Amino acid sequence: xxxxxxxxxxxxxxxxxxxxxxxxxxxxxxxxxxxxxxxxxxxxxxxxxxxxxxxxxxxxxxxxxxxxxxxxxxxxxxxxxxxxxxxxxxxxxxxxxxxxxxxxxxxxxxxxxxxxxxxxxxxxxxxxxxxxxxxxxxxxxxxxxxxxxxxxxxxxxxxxxxxxxxxxxxxxxxxxxxxxxxxxxxxxxxxxxxxxxxxxxxxxxxxxxxxxxxxxxxxxxxxxxxxxxxxxxxxxxxxxxxxxxxxxxxxxxxxxxxxxxxxxxxxxxxxxxxxxxxxxxxxxxxxxxxxxxxxxxx
Numbered sequence: 001x002x003x004x005x006x007x008x009x010x011x012x013x014x015x016x017x018x019x020x021x022x023x024x025x026x027x028x029x030x031x032x033x034x035x036x037x038x039x040x041x042x043x044x045x046x047x048x049x050x051x052x053x054x055x056x057x058x059x060x061x062x063x064x065x066x067x068x069x070x071x072x073x074x075x076x077x078x079x080x081x082x083x084x085x086x087x088x089x090x091x092x093x094x095x096x097x098x099x100x101x102x103x104x105x106x107x108x109x110x111x112x113x114x115x116x117x118x119x120x121x122x123x124x125x126x127x128x129x130x131x132x133x134x135x136x137x138x139x140x141x142x143x144x145x146x147x148x149x150x151x152x153x154x155x156x157x158x159x160x161x162x163x164x165x166x167x168x169x170x171x172x173x174x175x176x177x178x179x180x181x182x183x184x185x186x187x188x189x190x191x192x193x194x195x196x197x198x199x200x201x202x203x204x205x206x207x208x209x210x211x212x213x214x215x216x217x218x219x220x221x222x223x224x225x226x227x228x229x230x231x232x233x234x235x236x237x238x239x240x241x242x243x244x245x246x247x248x249x250x251x252x253x254x255x256x257x258x259x260x261x262x263x264x265x266x267x268x269x270x271x272x273x274x275x276x277x278x279x280x281x282x283x284x285x286x287x288x289x290x291x292x293x294x295x296x297x298x
Contacts, residue, residue, distance in 0.1 A: 001167045001237050008092030009099060011116050013147070016080055016088070016123040087152035087170075088121055094171045095119050097232065098178045101225040109287050110186075117141070117181040119148040119174070139173055141180035143189050148177040164247040166240035168223075168233070172278075173244070175222045179215030182287075188214070192293070202264045210292040212268040213277040216245060217290035220281025228285075238282065245274040273298055 080088070099116045106114035120126065125134040129144035139150045154173070159165030183189040192211050196204040223241060227233035246252065249271025251261040261270075268274070277298075281290055292298060 001171055001232055001234060006093045006232075007096050008089060009096040009116075009119070011095060011099070011118045012088070012092050013118055013120045014088060015126050016084065016121050084123070084152060087155060090167065090170065091119060091121065091150065091152060091174060094174045095178070097226050097230060098175060098222055101222050101229060102178070102182065104229065105221070105225065105287065115146075115185060117146050117148055117178060119150060119177075122149065122151055123153070124151070139177055141177045141184070143180075143184045143193075146181065146184065148174070148181065150174070150177070158244060158247070162244075162247040164240075164244040166236075166243075168237035168240040169244035171237075172219055172223075172241040175219035176215050178222070179218035180211075182218050183211065183214060188293075205264060205267050208267040209269045209273075209298065210295075213273055213298060214290050214292040216269075216274050217277040217281035217292065218287070220278040220283075221285055221287065221290065222281075223278075224282045224285045241278060242275050245278050246271040249274050269298065 095116075099114070102116070103114040106112045120128070120133075122133055125132065126149065127133065128142045128147065128149055130140070130142035131137075133140070133149040133151070135151065135153070137149075139148065139154055141148050150173075155170045158169060158173070180189065183192075189211065192207055196207050199207070219241070223233065223238060248268065250266035250268050251263075251270045254261045254265075269277070277290070277292065284290075
């Protein structure tokens with residue numbers, strides 16, 4: 001991906017030097033259920049899975065909980081390293097690309113004006129209206145303030161622990177979270193979450209999978225348009241994104257953690273589904289073709 005020396009976004013909120021406050025326990029999607037209290041290696045596995053999935057670790061314990069500790073202050077006031085500065089610049093350029101692409105697509109396909117999201121860069125921990133952002137939550141989108149929250153250290157997790165390295169794999173993460181913002185702008189996220197609040201856990205998980213696969217499809221549309229409109233995509237970039245999508249499928253993560261994949265617990269979709277919906281968006285380029293909620297087969 002060609003990004004160095006290119007225009008960055010003005011919608012970056014960089015909290016990495018100022019430090020932040022983490023909330024610990026509940027994260028952004030706390031269930032309020034009693035904690036099961038897992039420690040040691042078991043906790044590491046669950047927290048690692050949560051990092052990869054971008055969810056509260058409680059959701060990976062079949063309805064149980066995990067005690068991650070109480071409230072506390074996180075973050076750091078240390079200067080940014082060269083790697084952190086480069087990661088921040090990369091995210092800013094990627095966000096600017098999503099803004100340009102989605103502004104054009106909203107006009108052309110929806111006859112609407114696109115209102116971009118703000119992306120919050122943090123280090124270790126910060127707060128949001130949706131709960132605490134930390135290493136245990138991973139990147140996420142908060143519809144309450146229309147902001148994406150990202151600790152760029154997650155890119156190293158993808159590279160070193162998931163085998164999903166490369167700048168376009170990182171761009172896919174940003175584009176996926178912006179995909180949730182698109183859903184929020186279109187009223188999809190609010191309606192889906194309203195329904196999730198009044199159905200069973202298994203049904204709620206199924207709706208969550210549809211939400212996530214749609215965000216994958218929308219990120220595929222962005223990748224297509226970034227190549228067509230901006231000319232920034234290089235050979236191998238799409239393969240990096242597909243590899244990242246495969247690495248963070250629910251079945252792959254559960255299997256790699258030594259667990260038998262349990263479809264009722266999936267919240268993001270299988271590796272095959274994530275790759276296929278990304279490819280669908282990339283091949284089509286049409287927002288209407290990303291309607292996972294009407295799809296008979298996910």
